[in-house]
Amino acid sequence: MRTPTASPKAKVVTVSPVEWDLRLYVAGPTPKSIAAFRNLEQLCEEYLAGRYRIEVIDLMKNPQLARGDQILAVPTLVRKLPAPIRKIIGNLSDTERLLVGLDLRAREANPFAPGKGKKHAR
Amino acid sequence: MKTTKELAPAKTLRKSSTGIHGLDEITGGGLPAGRPTLVCGAAGCGKTLLALEFLVRGATEYGEPGVFMAFEETGEELIDNVASLGFDLKALVAGKKLVLDYVYVDRSEFEETGEYDLEGLFIRLGYAIDSIKAKRVVLDTIEGLFAGLPNQAIVRAELRRLFRWLKEKGVTVIITGERGEGTLTRYGLEEYVSDCVISLDHRVVDQVTTRRIRVVKYRGTTHGTNEYPFLIEKDGISIWPITSVQLEHTASHERVPTGIERLDTMLGGKGFYRGSSILLSGTAGTGKTSVASTFAEATCRRGERCLYISFEESPSQITRNMATIGIDLQQWLKKGRLQFQTVRPFHFGLEMHLARMIKFITEFAPEVVIIDPISGLDTSGTSLEVKAALMRLVDYLKQKGITAMLTDLKMGGAALERTDAAISSLVDTWLVLRDLESNGERNRGLHVLKSRGMGHSNQVREFVLSDDGIQLTDVYVGPSGMLTGSARVAQEARERAEHVSLDEEAERQQLALECKRAALEGQIAALRAEFSAEEATIARIFSQDKQREASLASDKVEMGRSRQHDVVKSSGIRVRRTATGAKRS
Numbered sequence: 001m002r003t004p005t006a007s008p009k010a011k012v013v014t015v016s017p018v019e020w021d022l023r024l025y026v027a028g029p030t031p032k033s034i035a036a037f038r039n040l041e042q043l044c045e046e047y048l049a050g051r052y053r054i055e056v057i058d059l060m061k062n063p064q065l066a067r068g069d070q071i072l073a074v075p076t077l078v079r080k081l082p083a084p085i086r087k088i089i090g091n092l093s094d095t096e097r098l099l100v101g102l103d104l105r106a107r108e109a110n111p112f113a114p115g116k117g118k119k120h121a122r
Numbered sequence: 123m124k125t126t127k128e129l130a131p132a133k134t135l136r137k138s139s140t141g142i143h144g145l146d147e148i149t150g151g152g153l154p155a156g157r158p159t160l161v162c163g164a165a166g167c168g169k170t171l172l173a174l175e176f177l178v179r180g181a182t183e184y185g186e187p188g189v190f191m192a193f194e195e196t197g198e199e200l201i202d203n204v205a206s207l208g209f210d211l212k213a214l215v216a217g218k219k220l221v222l223d224y225v226y227v228d229r230s231e232f233e234e235t236g237e238y239d240l241e242g243l244f245i246r247l248g249y250a251i252d253s254i255k256a257k258r259v260v261l262d263t264i265e266g267l268f269a270g271l272p273n274q275a276i277v278r279a280e281l282r283r284l285f286r287w288l289k290e291k292g293v294t295v296i297i298t299g300e301r302g303e304g305t306l307t308r309y310g311l312e313e314y315v316s317d318c319v320i321s322l323d324h325r326v327v328d329q330v331t332t333r334r335i336r337v338v339k340y341r342g343t344t345h346g347t348n349e350y351p352f353l354i355e356k357d358g359i360s361i362w363p364i365t366s367v368q369l370e371h372t373a374s375h376e377r378v379p380t381g382i383e384r385l386d387t388m389l390g391g392k393g394f395y396r397g398s399s400i401l402l403s404g405t406a407g408t409g410k411t412s413v414a415s416t417f418a419e420a421t422c423r424r425g426e427r428c429l430y431i432s433f434e435e436s437p438s439q440i441t442r443n444m445a446t447i448g449i450d451l452q453q454w455l456k457k458g459r460l461q462f463q464t465v466r467p468f469h470f471g472l473e474m475h476l477a478r479m480i481k482f483i484t485e486f487a488p489e490v491v492i493i494d495p496i497s498g499l500d501t502s503g504t505s506l507e508v509k510a511a512l513m514r515l516v517d518y519l520k521q522k523g524i525t526a527m528l529t530d531l532k533m534g535g536a537a538l539e540r541t542d543a544a545i546s547s548l549v550d551t552w553l554v555l556r557d558l559e560s561n562g563e564r565n566r567g568l569h570v571l572k573s574r575g576m577g578h579s580n581q582v583r584e585f586v587l588s589d590d591g592i593q594l595t596d597v598y599v600g601p602s603g604m605l606t607g608s609a610r611v612a613q614e615a616r617e618r619a620e621h622v623s624l625d626e627e628a629e630r631q632q633l634a635l636e637c638k639r640a641a642l643e644g645q646i647a648a649l650r651a652e653f654s655a656e657e658a659t660i661a662r663i664f665s666q667d668k669q670r671e672a673s674l675a676s677d678k679v680e681m682g683r684s685r686q687h688d689v690v691k692s693s694g695i696r697v698r699r700t701a702t703g704a705k706r707s
Binding site: 025027030032035036039059060063064066067070071072073074075076085086087088089090091092093094095097098100101 | 223225226227231232233234235236237238239240241242243244245246248249250267270271
């Protein structure tokens with residue numbers, strides 16, 4: 001089952017000045033994975049055109065990466081850059097929440113909400 | 123791996139040995155192989171340790187590698203935590219016997235948008251299992267998922283899928299779960315795991331904690347249903363259940379000497395029966411420990427092994443004290459035939475004491491066990507509990523054919539023989555040590571209250587501790603009652619004196635008799651002399667009379683001659699009478 005590939009990078013969409021380094025972990029080409037990738041690409045084109053890179057990692061092919069990157073749920077989107085690392089799980093169908101999750105939009109929720117408000121500068 | 127399930131015969135449940143002492147016993151062979159088992163309990167009761175030991179034993183003893191998926195502790199933390207128990211996880215990981223995977227779930231780091239599943243976890247676990255061909259898996263505490271992931275519905279659905287998937291993989295799984303309010307687990311994990319549920323418990327009673335384990339359910343097999351105490355010690359978890367206590371032990375005819383010659387003779391001349399239980403009761407300072415130590419010494423001298431469980435004194439104190447009465451226990455300690463286990467009774471709960479004793483007995487395999495005193499356990503539970511526990515212990519020892527000597531400290535004033543109805547019916551030989559107080563001193567007495575299956579002495583012996591051990595002597599029983607100690611010595615002296623004077627008296631009387639005899643004989647001689655004197659006198663008188671008569675007659679003749687009368691031929695009175703008579707007729 002193990003496939004020790006040289007590079008875990010399965011698919012590189014855009015390579016340019018990398019401000020936004022995003023990784024999408026999926027488990028095979030499931031409808032959820034495909035939807036997630038489509039939703040993500042759409043959003044990036046809209047908000048981060050030319051400034052992002054999406055790396056899709058298929059855990060079916062690289063199961064060892066699930067452990068290294070602490071992946072449980074799929075699809076999981078990990079924002080490697082800009083710091084801090086953010087994780088968003090699901091098929092990314094809720095654009096509003098995705099924007100909030102990527103810190104592209106300020107949280108509308110109570111800024112005094114416990115545990116969360118502090119991390120989000122915007 | 124999938125084949126294991128297919129290979130398993132349908133009629134008997136295949137079990138996977140845990141390697142944890144006692145757990146296999148109460149589960150009838152181990153956990154259900156190829157199925158998940160839920161281990162639940164409150165924080166700190168040893169769930170993680172039990173699960174981890176299951177993996178370690180599997181890897182080291184049964185050749186079954188394991189995967190430990192931790193949701194609470196990191197791999198490093200785990201390695202450190204169990205290093206003190208002698209589990210070298212690092213080596214196991216390096217040897218591809220174990221995979222430690224720490225799953226980090228923090229709700230605050232997740233944003234949830236739309237549908238997802240936990241395939242990532244499946245892949246991760248599947249990869250770990252396949253990488254070392256694991257047969258055992260632990261998910262500790264998978265409830266972390268509920269706390270970490272916002273969508274409970276997804277988690278539940280995925281858990282159901284996970285357990286199904288694990289069953290298909292044919293791995294034996296332990297899932298740990300935190301106890302909930304009124305439920306076995308906080309998130310109701312028991313609804314996913316229906317094969318085997320084990321509950322761990324950590325109770326504090328009177329400031330003493332006891333960990334207990336119970337098999338709540340085990341589908342398709344019989345299992346011990348009781349709560350069993352378990353120990354977490356330097357070699358991991360161990361359970362010491364007394365699972366079968368039946369009166370089926372075979373009684374030995376062999377006898378074991380007590381170490382006190384006189385006591386042997388009191389017990390039908392040969393001592394105790396091997397495998398019997400002996401109760402040694404007495405008030406403080408009556409010599410219970412001394413008798414027990416003598417027995418221990420005799421046991422070791424025979425080349426057997428003796429386990430001495432003391433609740434009152436430290437080993438060095440016992441050996442020191444016994445040395446003063448000529449019992450050298452130190453040599454046997456050195457030779458490994460004698461083992462002391464000393465602990466304060468209040469240090470553990472009753473069940474824990476019992477479990478520990480059974481552990482010691484199992485490990486040391488002694489021929490003789492001494493518990494000094496069983497009354498030390500009184501503080502560990504209600505009297506009912508203590509009795510039940512002792513009954514189980516005694517039964518266990520009998521089953522193993524181990525001779526058990528239990529000392530029992532009686533409170534002063536309490537009836538010596540009333541004690542412990544439950545115990546007295548259990549023991550085969552009951553020796554009572556007692557104070558015999560009289561004339562301003564206390565002395566020790568010993569008697570055999572009962573001894574099953576042998577003719578035994580019914581007498582009270584005085585029990586003397588000397589420089590060369592224990593001596594039993596006869597007590598003085600006489601008109602002035604039972605005397606011991608100096609009173610006995612005095613009485614003996616008095617008796618000796620009396621004896622002497624009696625002898626003298628007899629001699630004197632004999633002498634008197636002799637005198638009397640001599641006197642009597644003297645008297646007899648005197649009488650006899652008197653008689654002969656009288657006899658002589660009479661004879662003399664008689665002869666004088668005759669002479670006188672003769673002279674009278676001669677005088678008459680003379681006179682007649684002188685008167686010149688006619689001569690009569692016949693002479694004497696007779697003649698004259700005849701003449702007279704003739705005249706008359």
